[in-house]
Amino acid sequence: MSAVLTLPLDPPVLEQPLPPAAPQPRFPPASDFVSIRGVRLPRMELVDPSLFAPERVAQLREQLMAGQPFPHLVLDHIFHPALLELVLEEFDARPENWTEVKSRYESTRRSVLGPTLAPATQLYFDIIHSGWFIDWLSALTGVPYLLSDPKLFGGGLHESRTGATFAVHRDFNRHRHLGLKNEMVFITYLNKGWDPSWGSALELWDKKHDRCVTTVQPEFGRTILLPHGPVSYHGHTKPLQAPDGRPRRSVAAYYYSSPLAGKQHGDESASIFMKTHRVDRAKAIARMLTPPAFWMLARKMTGRA
Structure with a gap:
């Protein structure tokens, strides 16, 4: 399970890109x-x-x-x-x-x-x-x-x-x-x-x-x-x-x-840590004050989309 640092904020819903299809299943060995x-x-x-x-x-x-x-x-x-x-x-x-x-x-x-x-x-x-x-x-x-x-x-x-x-x-x-x-x-x-x-x-x-x-x-x-x-x-x-x-x-x-499928509802899909570092709290506040589209673009550019 991945954990993402977050504060309990709830910015607007963001559309997430559809993950690539995987039509070829991983079949077990022929002798199985x-x-x-x-x-x-x-x-x-x-x-x-x-x-x-x-x-x-x-x-x-x-x-x-x-x-x-x-x-x-x-x-x-x-x-x-x-x-x-x-x-x-x-x-x-x-x-x-x-x-x-x-x-x-x-x-x-x-x-x-x-x-x-x-x-x-x-x-x-x-x-x-x-x-x-x-x-x-x-x-x-x-x-x-x-x-x-x-x-x-x-x-x-x-x-x-x-x-x-x-x-x-x-x-x-x-x-x-x-x-x-x-x-x-x-x-x-x-x-x-x-x-x-x-x-x-x-x-x-x-x-x-x-x-x-x-x-x-x-x-x-x-x-x-x-x-x-x-x-x-x-x-x-x-x-x-x-x-x-x-x-x-x-x-x-x-x-x-689900009506929520493919949508990012704030940070509801991330773990919430009880204690966080000051710099990370500052980042979370900046994310709250910055248009969501900016953060989606930043995630795509850094390969985290």
Whole structure:
């Protein structure tokens, strides 16, 4: 942790430059494995490494922005299938983790807030909550300083059973407990041998013309990145009718932003020392009396910006 000498002053808010993107994660050695219930998972292949090449990021960003009726991105097989098979196995591992959600608008089951996750499911969320993965999401969406939610409010494990529907809706604007702005949801489906005739596909709706424009089948290994916005209406209105009674399953996580992100609020981000030298107190007073733009220029010129 760095410490910066400061007095408890509160000058005006200053915009901070966006840190450089890091689309290339530091993958572990090829010989590095994690073992879950006897299944060896190569760490370097848990996520498709080709997704992080700069040219691929640019291509995916264009694809996302071209999505209709609003920006979204559908990707297949970006996670190692053995990892997702283990995650699927764990849906029945902890029955105490579930809560039933039933209303005239939806019928579904979700994991509770702050669930105790089994190993493979925890690994999946560790991956998508990692700094390098979030940097990738920021590069795709253009939203800097994304924040994850380890308690998985609104996310976690999702399951729909026979007859279940979810009316067309927009997701919540802000995290109920943290007050952070909802920026996007990231969903991976876990349904093997899916038949579109069973219903329950994800529908992306054009609110203005009151019609479904895009349908996404919840097939095993398919992931959708769905930025949140005023027109991002979606749902699955056709009741699930799988012939063998199988459920529709997915794992989901939301990402957020803070209204203070990228802004310097005085010296609130620095340590405050109880005792300071006279010369440093004088500097702090000079900083208070000098236009903030001067100090930002000085920091840039000295390489401290």
